[in-house]
Amino acid sequence: MNIELTDKQKIKIINSEDVYAIMQKVLLREEIIDQEKEHFWIIGLTTHNKILFVELVSLGSVNATTV
Structure with a gap:
């Protein structure tokens, strides 16, 4: 799965909290x-x-994924 982003969504990542906020939206x-x-x-x-x-590179089972 590849998620295309609009220019507005292409925000600058400053810290891990920025990544968390983005991935939370993706995973929901x-x-x-x-x-x-x-x-x-x-x-x-x-x-x-x-x-x-x-x-998304890999989607595995409940406790593992193959990379």
Whole structure:
């Protein structure tokens, strides 16, 4: 799953709280059944720490995912 962002959503990441806020919104959009599974996400950034994309690399079981 690759999430496209609008220019307004391409905010600058300053600290881990910024990443938490973004990922919380992403994860709340998922189906209930997938919320209990292990996820491996990538957040692509520019050289100025602005978000380019958010991509789900792997969705595993309840306690593991294959990378």
